[in-house]
Each structure stands twice: as structure tokens, then as C-alpha cells.
Amino acid sequence: MFELLGISSQALFGQLLIGLINGSFYALLSLGLAVIFGMLNIINFSHGAQYMLGAFTAYFLLLYAGLGYWWAIIIAPIVVGITGIIVERLFLQWLYKLDHLYGLLLTFGLALIFEGTFRNFFGSSGLPYSVPPTLQGGQNLGFMFLPNYRAWVVAFSLAVCLTTWFVIERTKLGSYLRAATENPTLVRAFGINVPRMITLTYGFGVALAALAGVMAAPIYNVSPQMGANLIIVVFAVVVIGGMGSIMGAIVTGFGLGIIEGLTKVFFPEASNTVIFIIMAIVLLIRPAGLFGRSA
Amino acid sequence: MQRIAEAGKETAVREHSEAIAFVAMVCVLIIAPFFAYPVFLMKALCFALFACAFNLLIGYVGLLSFGHALFFGWASYITAHAAKVWGFPPELAILSGTAAAAGLGAIVGALAIRRQGIYFAMITLALAQMMYFFAVQAPFTHGEDGIQAVPRGKLFGLIDLANQTNMYVTVLVIFLGCFLLIYRIINSPFGEVLKAIRENEARAISLGYRTERFKLVAFVLSATFAGVAGATKALVFQLASLTDVDWPMSGEVILMTLVGGLGTLFGPVAGAFFMVTLENYLTTIGQWVFVVQGLIFVVCVLLFRRGIVGELAQLLRVKL
Numbered sequence: 001m002f003e004l005l006g007i008s009s010q011a012l013f014g015q016l017l018i019g020l021i022n023g024s025f026y027a028l029l030s031l032g033l034a035v036i037f038g039m040l041n042i043i044n045f046s047h048g049a050q051y052m053l054g055a056f057t058a059y060f061l062l063l064y065a066g067l068g069y070w071w072a073i074i075i076a077p078i079v080v081g082i083t084g085i086i087v088e089r090l091f092l093q094w095l096y097k098l099d100h101l102y103g104l105l106l107t108f109g110l111a112l113i114f115e116g117t118f119r120n121f122f123g124s125s126g127l128p129y130s131v132p133p134t135l136q137g138g139q140n141l142g143f144m145f146l147p148n149y150r151a152w153v154v155a156f157s158l159a160v161c162l163t164t165w166f167v168i169e170r171t172k173l174g175s176y177l178r179a180a181t182e183n184p185t186l187v188r189a190f191g192i193n194v195p196r197m198i199t200l201t202y203g204f205g206v207a208l209a210a211l212a213g214v215m216a217a218p219i220y221n222v223s224p225q226m227g228a229n230l231i232i233v234v235f236a237v238v239v240i241g242g243m244g245s246i247m248g249a250i251v252t253g254f255g256l257g258i259i260e261g262l263t264k265v266f267f268p269e270a271s272n273t274v275i276f277i278i279m280a281i282v283l284l285i286r287p288a289g290l291f292g293r294s295a
Numbered sequence: 296m297q298r299i300a301e302a303g304k305e306t307a308v309r310e311h312s313e314a315i316a317f318v319a320m321v322c323v324l325i326i327a328p329f330f331a332y333p334v335f336l337m338k339a340l341c342f343a344l345f346a347c348a349f350n351l352l353i354g355y356v357g358l359l360s361f362g363h364a365l366f367f368g369w370a371s372y373i374t375a376h377a378a379k380v381w382g383f384p385p386e387l388a389i390l391s392g393t394a395a396a397a398g399l400g401a402i403v404g405a406l407a408i409r410r411q412g413i414y415f416a417m418i419t420l421a422l423a424q425m426m427y428f429f430a431v432q433a434p435f436t437h438g439e440d441g442i443q444a445v446p447r448g449k450l451f452g453l454i455d456l457a458n459q460t461n462m463y464v465t466v467l468v469i470f471l472g473c474f475l476l477i478y479r480i481i482n483s484p485f486g487e488v489l490k491a492i493r494e495n496e497a498r499a500i501s502l503g504y505r506t507e508r509f510k511l512v513a514f515v516l517s518a519t520f521a522g523v524a525g526a527t528k529a530l531v532f533q534l535a536s537l538t539d540v541d542w543p544m545s546g547e548v549i550l551m552t553l554v555g556g557l558g559t560l561f562g563p564v565a566g567a568f569f570m571v572t573l574e575n576y577l578t579t580i581g582q583w584v585f586v587v588q589g590l591i592f593v594v595c596v597l598l599f600r601r602g603i604v605g606e607l608a609q610l611l612r613v614k615l
Binding site: 037043091094095098099100101102104105106108109110111112113114115116117119120229232233235236238239269272273275276277279280283284287288 | 353357359361406407409410412413414416417418420421422424425428429432542546549553581582583584585586588589590591592593595596597600
């Protein structure tokens with residue numbers, strides 16, 4: 001262990017790791033927001049609530065079905081994704097022709113309903129969810145102690161993000177998606193079922209949020225409010241990155257997580273606000289966002 | 296001939312529909328304290344003004360601010376601090392709160408109008424959240440406790456606001472004054488340009504209007520009126536707390552305006568009274584309040600986009 005500017009390497013790299021983990025969640029959530037916005041033209045305010053639903057699904061699976069983390073990480077995104085598809089069919093599909101803001105207001109209402117219901121049954125205190133046995137313990141890297149579970153979260157999120165990027169940017173399915181984002185009418189004329197694609201895209205974006213929620217459950221406690229404050233930070237991340245580029249969302253998410261972690265070490269008072277301050281600066285210098293194209 | 300005369304009469308009624316509704320509203324608000332609890336009415340009036348300020352932006356410029364609690368809450372903090380710690384008289388305390396809201400409005404507005412549409416909502420929400428964290432950390436706001444026992448003082452050194460009737464009349468005068476001012480702004484040439492921006496910003500630009508300046512001025516005005524509402528609320532409840540700067544408050548003012556009717560003159564007032572009354576009955580059900588609010592959001596967006604006053608105006612075929 002060594003010291004840097006009077007800060008022990010354990011503290012520095014520990015916070016960096018927390019930053020990377022937060023960054024993974026920012027990346028997964030802003031990726032989902034960007035994909036949904038691209039297809040549906042709706043900013044999904046209930047994204048934070050759906051992240052919370054993912055964590056709670058994992059908790060319920062363990063409590064009532066005895067299914068552990070590895071089952072949860074597969075089942076929870078599917079279950080929450082299906083609820084997302086139901087939400088899209090019941091509510092969102094009526095809004096596509098209206099102003100963007102109605103989608104935001106409707107999903108805000110849904111977030112209030114989800115979070116209010118869970119708060120009513122589970123209060124505001126968190127419920128514990130333990131790290132899966134296979135990932136307990138950690139490695140001593142010399143300059144820091146690396147818990148296995150945290151390493152897994154960073155690696156797995158990165159893999160999911162890159163796979164999503166690959167599917168959207170490099171495969172045939174992705175080219176349909178991108179084409180439908182540009183001009184849905186024309187893509188429909190080619191015989192592709194665009195409304196079904198829109199529904200499945202929403203389900204997929206929501207499933208990504210739920211996946212992040214399952215991964216967050218052992219690190220933070222499972223609580224009804226876990227998504228509410230996170231989603232506002234993710235909005236700032238989206239403003240900084242711009243929603244035009246998938247890779248942009250991933251890079252901005254991880255980058256801002258790291259910056260936030262470093263701020264916790266060097267200037268803890270600003271750790272809550274640093275992302276918002278960066279957003280203000282980016283708006284002054286590059287109003288379209290780091291990876292955005294100006295409209 | 297007769298038909299033309301009748302048609303003329305009908306247009307006359309239409310033209311005066313807003314004036315008639317205004318007189319009716321004033322009458323109701325003067326009689327109301329004899330039937331309802333004054334503190335409840337004052338709360339509703341503060342929120343009505345807050346919603347009117349918010350509506351100035353969404354209803355007439357088409358900008359959705361998701362951070363209006365910032366101006367409301369910080370104005371109430373500054374007013375409470377000025378009245379309690381600096382010993383300002385109520386009129387100066389309200390003015391300082393309002394000035395703070397206007398200043399914050401200029402900063403937030405200048406940043407937020409750099410992006411369009413949906414990003415505007417996200418930026419205002421994020422900046423409001425940032426100022427919420429400042430309010431949590433700043434020592435003068437007293438964190439979770441808030442600024443309590445704020446003295447109401449004597450208005451102009453003469454009128455004792457500790458008296459409930461005096462306070463009610465003051466709040467009513469402030470509300471009506473701001474309401475008329477907002478009406479004047481909407482119906483001025485400046486207001487016409489704002490509506491043009493709402494309908495088609497690109498065309499307004501092509502006609503030579505510097506739309507970003509108009510948007511900024513509208514934003515500052517909206518923030519200022521929201522500040523008046525927050526400042527008045529701090530004196531009414533003798534309290535400034537974190538609830539007023541947090542994001543659920545921003546959501547609530549959106550809901551009030553939506554329920555009443557976006558872009559209608561009286562909608563925000565009706566919506567505020569509706570929501571405050573509803574919440575009064577719902578205090579016993581705890582967290583379900585959020586669920587009820589969420590349901591109202593969903594129903595309004597899907598089935599009831601014109602809101603109470605919008606539907607009423609449609610039914611009577613008048614402007615309200």
C-alpha cells in the first residue's frame with residue numbers, strides 16, 4: 001500500500017472502484033434510455049422505478065421461490081421486461097403522435113405509482129440481499145483489496161453494454177432498428193413490423209434497467225427509493241453524452257462514474273453535485289452534448 | 296339583421312368570458328374564508344400562483360420545466376432567513392426571496408434554453424436536484440429541520456400579519472396582482488411572440504425574432520412568479536423546508552397545471568385548488584398519496600389532456 005497526496009491507495013482505488021460500479025449502472029441505464037428514446041421518442045421517466053423493480057424481483061425470487069442470484073439475473077429482467085411490454089401496449093402506444101412531453105409525464109406518473117406502492121409495503125429502509133456464494137471474498141492486488149462481486153459487476157456490465165452496441169451497430173437486426181428510428185414509415189413499407197419492434201425495444205430497454213437493479217441489489221440494499229434519485233443523475237449523464245450515440249452513452253456513463261468516485265476522495269462535499277456541475281459546463285461549451293449531433 | 300345582432304351579442308359574451316370568470320373568482324375568494332379554513336385557502340392560493348407561474352412557461356412557450364421547485368423552495372428559504380435572521384419586514388423579505396428566484400431563474404434559464412424539447416426538461420430537473428443538494432448541505436437552511444418559527448411581522452410597519460384575516464387579505468392581494476400581471480404578459484405583443492415560438496419556433500426565427508431571448512425572459516418571469524409564491528408560502532406557514540425544493544414538488548406543480556388545463560388562464564388555479572383539497576383528504580393514507588398522484592397523471596395524459604378548465608371552455612365554447 002502506498003500513499004498519494006496524503007490519501008492511501010486503498011481509499012483512492014476503493015472509491016475509484018465504487019465510481020466504476022456507479023458508472024456501470026449509469027451506462028446500463030442511459031443506454032436503455034437512449035435505445036427507448038430512439039425508437040419511441042419518449043423519455044422513460046419510470047426507468048429508475050423499473051431498476052428498483054428488478055432489484056425487488058430478485059429479492060422476491062429468493063424469499064418466496066428460493067431462487068438465488070444466478071436465477072434472478074436471468075428471470076428478473078425477463079419478468080420486468082414483460083411488464084414493460086404490457087405498459088407499452090396499455091399506455092405508451094397512444095402517445096407516439098403527441099408532443100414528447102406527454103410521454104415524460106405519463107412515465108413520471110407510472111414511476112410515482114410503482115414507487116408509492118412499494119414504499120407503502122416496505123417503508124423507506126433497505127432490505128438486505130447477500131452476495132452470491134460463488135462471488136464472495138476478493139483478491140488482494142497489493143495496492144488495494146478487490147471484492148470479487150464488484151469486479152464481476154464491472155466486467156459483466158461492460159460486456160452487456162458492448163454486446164448491445166454490437167447488436168445495434170453491427171448486425172442486421174440492429175440495422176432494422178436504426179432504419180426504423182430514422183424513418184419508420186419507409187421501414188414499414190418494406191414489410192417489417194415496426195410497431196412490434198417498438199414494443200420489443202421498450203421491453204429490452206426496461207430489461208436492461210432491471211438487470212442493473214439485480215446487480216445493484218447486493219451492493220446497495222433493496223429499497224423503494226433506490227431508483228428515484230439515480231434516474232435524475234442518469235438524466236444529467238444523458239444530457240452530457242447526448243442520446244444520438246450508443247457508444248457515447250456507454251463511455252459517458254463509465255467516465256462520469258469514475259469522476260464522481262474521484263470527487264469523493266478529493267472533495268467529498270461536491271460528490272453529490274459534481275455530475276450536475278459537469279452538465280452545466282458541457283452545456284456552456286458544447287450545447288449538443290459530447291457525442292450529440294446538434295439538431 | 297337580428298341574427299347579426301345576436302351573433303354580435305354572443306361574441307361579446309365570448310370576449311368577456313375571461314373578465315366574467317375573473318370577477319366570479321374574486322367573489323368566491325372574498326367569501327371563501329367565511330366557509331373554509333383560512334390557512335387551507337392561503338396554501339391553495341400560494342400553489343395556485345405557483346401553478347400559474349409554471350403555466351406561463353409550459354402553456355404559452357411550450358417549455359416543460361421539471362425543476363420549478365427550485366425557485367419556489369429557494370425563494371421560501373431566502374424569505375424565511377431574511378425575516379427571521381436579518382429581521383426584515385415582510386414586504387422586504389418577500390422581495391428578497393423573489394429576487395433570489397429571479398437570479399436563479401436567469402442562471403438556470405440561460406443554461407436550459409441551450410437545448411430543445413425533452414432535454415430542456417431533463418436539464419431543469421438536474422439543476423434543481425443540484426440546488427436541492429446545496430440546500431441539504433448549506434448551514435443556514437438547517438437541513439432536515441428547515442427554518443422554523445419564521446415571524447410574519449408587520450406589513451409596511453402597520454398591518455400585523457399574525458392576524459389570520461390580515462394575512463389572508465395580503466395573500467389574496469398578492470395572488471390577484473400576480474394573476475393580472477401574468478394575464479397582461481400573455482396578452483401583450485411579447486406574449487404573442489411567445490405563443491408563436493410555442494407553435495413553430497423555426498418560423499418565429501425566420502421572421503427575425505431572437506427566440507432564445509424571448510425564451511429566457513419568459514423563463515425568468517416564470518421563475519420570479521414561482522418565487523413570489525414560495526416567498527408568500529414561507530410567511531403563511533412560518534416555515535421553509537426541504538419538501539419545497541425537492542423534485543416531488545416540481546412534479547406536483549406540473550400535475551396541478553395538467554389537471555386544471557395547460558395553456559388556460561384559470562386552469563392552474565382550478566388545478567391547484569383541486570389537488571390541495573384532494574391532498575387534504577388524503578393525508579391519512581400515507582404513501583398512497585404518491586400512487587393517487589401517479590394515477591391522476593396517467594388518467595390526465597391518456598384521457599383528459601385539456602384538463603378541467605380546458606374541457607369546460609370547450610363545452611361552453613368560450614375562452615377561459
